[in-house]
Amino acid sequence: MNVPFQHAGASQHLMIVDCDIHPAYRTPADLHPFLPARWREHMTTFGEHLRQGLSGQLAWPRMMAAGMRLDAFPEAGPPGSDLELMRRQHLDANGVEYGMLMQLSRGGMEERNLDFAAALSRAVNDWQLEEWVKPEPRLRAGIVVPQEDAAFAVSEIERRANDPAFVQILISPRASDPLGHRRYWPIYEAAQRCRRPIALHVQGYSGGHASTGSGWPTYYMQEHYATTTGMQNTVTSLVFEGVFERFPDLKVVLIEGGFTWVPSLCWRMDKHWQRMRKETPDLKRPPSEYVRDHCWFTTQPIEEPEVPAHLADVISWLGWDRVMFSTDYPHWDFDHPQRAFKFELSEEQKRKVFRDNAKALYGLT
Amino acid sequence: MKVPFAGAIDCDLHPLMPSATALLPYLDEYWRDQLVNRHIDRYSFVLTSYPPYSPLSARPDWRQISGLPAGDIDAIRRHALDPFGTRLAICNVLHGAVALFNEDMAAALCAAVNDWTAKELLDREPRLRASILLPVHNPALALREIERLAPDRRFVQVLLLAMGEMLLGRRTYWPIYAAAEKHGLAIGIHAGSTYHHAPTPSGWPAHRVEDYVAQSAAFESQLLSFLTEGVFQKFPALKLVLIESGVTWLPTLLWRTNKTWRGVRPEVPWIDRPPAELLREHVRLTLQPLDVPRGDPQRFARVLDHVGSDRMLLFSTDYPHWHFDGEDVLPDGLTDDTLRRFMIDNPLETYPRLRDGTVADHAVLRDNASASQEHVR
Numbered sequence: 051m052n053v054p055f056q057h058a059g060a061s062q063h064l065m066i067v068d069c070d071i072h073p074a075y076r077t078p079a080d081l082h083p084f085l086p087a088r089w090r091e092h093m094t095t096f097g098e099h100l101r102q103g104l105s106g107q108l109a110w111p112r113m114m115a116a117g118m119r120l121d122a123f124p125e126a127g128p129p130g131s132d133l134e135l136m137r138r139q140h141l142d143a144n145g146v147e148y149g150m151l152m153q154l155s156r157g158g159m160e161e162r163n164l165d166f167a168a169a170l171s172r173a174v175n176d177w178q179l180e181e182w183v184k185p186e187p188r189l190r191a192g193i194v195v196p197q198e199d200a201a202f203a204v205s206e207i208e209r210r211a212n213d214p215a216f217v218q219i220l221i222s223p224r225a226s227d228p229l230g231h232r233r234y235w236p237i238y239e240a241a242q243r244c245r246r247p248i249a250l251h252v253q254g255y256s257g258g259h260a261s262t263g264s265g266w267p268t269y270y271m272q273e274h275y276a277t278t279t280g281m282q283n284t285v286t287s288l289v290f291e292g293v294f295e296r297f298p299d300l301k302v303v304l305i306e307g308g309f310t311w312v313p314s315l316c317w318r319m320d321k322h323w324q325r326m327r328k329e330t331p332d333l334k335r336p337p338s339e340y341v342r343d344h345c346w347f348t349t350q351p352i353e354e355p356e357v358p359a360h361l362a363d364v365i366s367w368l369g370w371d372r373v374m375f376s377t378d379y380p381h382w383d384f385d386h387p388q389r390a391f392k393f394e395l396s397e398e399q400k401r402k403v404f405r406d407n408a409k410a411l412y413g414l415t
Numbered sequence: 416m417k418v419p420f421a422g423a424i425d426c427d428l429h430p431l432m433p434s435a436t437a438l439l440p441y442l443d444e445y446w447r448d449q450l451v452n453r454h455i456d457r458y459s460f461v462l463t464s465y466p467p468y469s470p471l472s473a474r475p476d477w478r479q480i481s482g483l484p485a486g487d488i489d490a491i492r493r494h495a496l497d498p499f500g501t502r503l504a505i506c507n508v509l510h511g512a513v514a515l516f517n518e519d520m521a522a523a524l525c526a527a528v529n530d531w532t533a534k535e536l537l538d539r540e541p542r543l544r545a546s547i548l549l550p551v552h553n554p555a556l557a558l559r560e561i562e563r564l565a566p567d568r569r570f571v572q573v574l575l576l577a578m579g580e581m582l583l584g585r586r587t588y589w590p591i592y593a594a595a596e597k598h599g600l601a602i603g604i605h606a607g608s609t610y611h612h613a614p615t616p617s618g619w620p621a622h623r624v625e626d627y628v629a630q631s632a633a634f635e636s637q638l639l640s641f642l643t644e645g646v647f648q649k650f651p652a653l654k655l656v657l658i659e660s661g662v663t664w665l666p667t668l669l670w671r672t673n674k675t676w677r678g679v680r681p682e683v684p685w686i687d688r689p690p691a692e693l694l695r696e697h698v699r700l701t702l703q704p705l706d707v708p709r710g711d712p713q714r715f716a717r718v719l720d721h722v723g724s725d726r727m728l729l730f731s732t733d734y735p736h737w738h739f740d741g742e743d744v745l746p747d748g749l750t751d752d753t754l755r756r757f758m759i760d761n762p763l764e765t766y767p768r769l770r771d772g773t774v775a776d777h778a779v780l781r782d783n784a785s786a787s788q789e790h791v792r
Contacts, residue, residue, distance in 0.1 A: 113679045227618045228625075256616065262636035263578035263614040263629065268585065269643045271679045272636070275671060276616060279632035283615035283625075290625050308671065314663035318628055318706040325470045325737060326624040353670040356691070360666070360721050367714075383678060 064400060065147035066387050067408035069348045070251070070305050070376035071140070071189070072152050073182055074130035080181070081156060084173035092166055099162040101258045108254050110270040114382050122380030129380035133186055140379045141188055144387050147405065148414055149189050150217070150376075151178055152251050152305065157194035159222040160255035167196035171206055175216070183215040190217045190412065192249050197221035197229075198257075200236040207237070211244040217412045218303065223250040223284045226257040230291025238297045247301040247346070247411060250284060252277035281307030282315050285341060289319060292332045294340040301411065302345050306378060309347035313367040316341055342369060346411055348376035349403070350385040358392035370399050374408045417742045419751060421500030424762035424769060427605075427658045427701045427731035428495055428504045431486030433531050435460060441527035449520070460511035460524070464607035464626065470737055471627060477735035484735045488539050495734035496542055498742050503762075503769060506545040507574055507605055507658065508532055514609040518553040525550045526560055529570075537569045544769065546574035546603050551588065552581075558590050565598040571768040572601035572656060577633040578608030584640030589649065596650045599767035601699075604637055606630040606659040631706075634660040635668050638698065642672060645685040647697045654765045656699045659733055661706040666721035669694060695724045699765045701731035702757060704738040705746055712748025719753075729765060730758040 075081065082090050102109050114120065116128075122139065124132035141149060157174040158167030171194055178191035193210045195203035203221070210216040219241050227233060229250070241248050260266045261276040281304050294300060316338035323330070323337050333340075347368070355361055365373055377384050387404065395403065408414070435456040439447050450456040465472045473484035477494050485494060496504060512524035525548045532545045547570050549557040557573075564570050573595055575583060583604065595602055607630075613619050614629050634657050641647065641655060672690035680686060686693070707715045719725065732744055745754065763769055 113682060223617065225617050228615055228620050229617065230621070257618070259613045259616050259618045261616045262582060263608055263612055263633045264582045264636060264640075265580065265612050267582060267636070267640065267643075269679075269682055271643050271672075271675055271683055272582075272639045274675055274679070275639050275668075276636065278667070278671065279635050280616040282632050283620070283629055284617065286625050286628050287615070287617075287620055290620070290622050308667065310667040310670065311664060314631075314661075314667065314706065315628070317663055317708055318631060318661055320708070321704065321706055321738075322471065322624050322627050326622075326627070328470075329622055329624055351674065353667065354674045355666070355670045355721065356673070356723065357720075360670075363717050363721070 065145045066404040068146050068149045068377050069374045070378050071149040072130045074128045076127035076131045081173045084176040089169040110273040119380045158196040164199045168202045192218045192220040194220045197225050203237045204240045207240040218247045218249040220249045222253045224253040224257045228287035230287035242297045242299045249303045251305040252307050278308040289337045289340050294344045305348045310353045310364045350376040350378045351383045352390045375404045416745045422502045423758040425501045425504035426729040428734045438527040441530045446523045462511045473735040474737040521550040522556040544571045546572045548574050561594045571766045572603040574603050576607045582640035584644035592650045601654040603656045631661045631664045647693050658701045663706045701729045703731045703733040715746045728757045
């Protein structure tokens with residue numbers, strides 16, 4: 051379905067980098083070949099041990115087809131599990147030069163049993179490599195690690211560090227502590243050493259804390275929104291705990307958490323930092339400068355102001371070199387590259403957002 | 416910039432909190448005994464959100480010699496009312512009673528704080544109005560407090576904290592909103608947390624400045640709660656005032672709720688029009704702390720353009736909190752018409768009870784006339 055280019059967005063001839071693609075298992079048994087027998091049995095007998103009341107389903111049921119595009123269901127298995135369909139429907143049809151895999155489920159990030167988490171992490175990384183990146187070189191994997199076990203996470207990062215199939219490191223922004231906490235610093239040190247960005251994709255599972263400071267929301271519409279407030283909290287923590295001061299080459303990508311809040315958050319952090327700076331004397335610069343130097347943001351689900359050009363104001367405050375296009379394929383709120391932006395981007399802006407920013411960040415040629 | 420004309424209505428001012436000892440005369444015998452015998456009367460009831468010596472909690476020139484924040488009645492007049500030509504100011508007494516788990520003790524202390532406020536502040540200074548501090552986590556007790564104080568029209572809103580036990584849109588709390596709507600009281604949500612939950616979805620930040628930055632996320636969550644639960648449909652006359660919330664985060668929320676609603680509206684079918692419209696009608700925000708770089712008027716003008724309404728902002732000093740110096744309380748570059756909206760018109764539209772005795776405003780007279788006819792019917 052090659053749609054002729056009519057709206058502002060990616061030009062027809064511009065190949066794009068999609069910074070958020072979700073592969074899926076046909077069945078959980080897809081992981082079995084990559085798990086030792088002990089953990090295969092554990093997975094079958096006990097399953098994942100998470101911090102929520104419902105087993106094997108989300109506490110806020112999604113709005114349609116479990117949060118999937120209805121047209122993305124293959125003949126067998128869930129959306130995202132069929133590489134052929136992904137190629138036909140998305141990679142080929144939308145001119146995807148590179149696609150970043152976001153493997154969120156069963157990667158161990160939210161698992162309470164840390165030994166099981168480690169086994170899952172290793173298995174999921176092998177599975178990404180064997181089932182996705184090797185058969186489809188346009189795709190790139192993320193090293194999924196359980197952030198609550200930093201020692202294991204570092205070993206897994208080092209194990210993949212020489213493999214160009216893995217371009218970034220995935221941990222959960224809904225960890226058990228705010229991500230600036232020093233218990234996570236070994237992961238940042240390894241990321242800096244291995245020259246991989248830390249990728250933070252919004253998470254449906256909690257690390258043990260309610261999604262708002264006043265407890266749990268009632269509706270999916272709230273939980274969906276809470277991803278953006280959670281991302282603000284995460285950036286705040288990384289900045290004020292001094293992570294960027296400590297790891298000057300660290301890069302962080304925030305995925306699916308929105309980006310129009312970034313200028314406002316920076317203004318607020320700067321204002322209150324100025325007043326409270328004696329509390330965090332290790333910060334040498336205003337918070338906004340750390341964000342500007344260390345953080346990248348993906349576009350989907352893109353904001354749609356009533357006046358479309360208002361979005362251009364925000365991106366100009368944020369920096370056109372810090373925004374990277376993403377579709378979230380095959381999820382229900384997929385953004386189409388030709389229709390995501392409702393205002394006209396310059397050719398240079400298009401190249402940056404749809405391709406060049408991501409290529410530069412991930413070192414893709 | 417300074418206020419260009421007199422007559423402002425300051426929608427957020429913090430008097431010095433009474434000591435627990437000062438509240439003893441306002442408590443019944445049982446609670447007096449409890450406070451004294453358990454030495455509760457020696458506690459300060461200062462909220463963790465506002466440590467008294469922290470730079471944010473009071474401007475250097477708005478402190479007592481001891482270093483504690485100022486805010487007795489003379490200081491309020493000298494610091495907060497006279498320099499800004501303020502006609503009316505709404506006092507928000509942020510007392511830690513609301514963070515107690517014992518609901519009866521919280522209710523008794525809230526009532527004492529409110530009675531103290533009436534006697535020590537409102538009776539002594541005609542420019543002052545106040546919010547009713549509510550023991551919100553027991554809605555029956557909260558309702559009792561509203562009904563008890565509603566006849567005193569100097570109380571113009573009820574006061575809740577941004578982070579508490581549960582999100583405030585939930586039906587459990589609706590009796591409070593029904594009573595507020597009936598009595599013409601606004602719902603004021605003030606920055607601050609009871610810390611009954613971690614302030615962020617990934618737990619407890621290390622620094623106070625992080626908690627303070629996170630207040631805006633708490634306000635966003637509360638707006639989503641009021642919106643999705645259908646509070647604005649159920650109580651169409653209700654005004655929700657976000658106090659000390661910051662402002663510049665609002666456009667993202669308007670845009671995002673509009674878009675998400677298009678995808679999820681079967682989940683919340685009572686939301687019958689774009690959320691941004693509902694929010695612009697019902698929600699107000701106080702001006703301080705203004706979270707936009709100073710000295711760049713163009714940027715604030717753009718943000719206001721993104722907000723899409725000049726009806727939502729309410730003038731405030733947030734006295735004695737330290738957000739600006741001298742009398743430089745307003746952002747630069749706004750027209751007198753816009754300033755008049757923030758300083759006078761918007762507060763009057765938000766708080767029906769502020770219109771009492773405001774004879775110069777014909778629209779208000781008209782409203783009051785129709786309201787009293789309503790009452791006669």
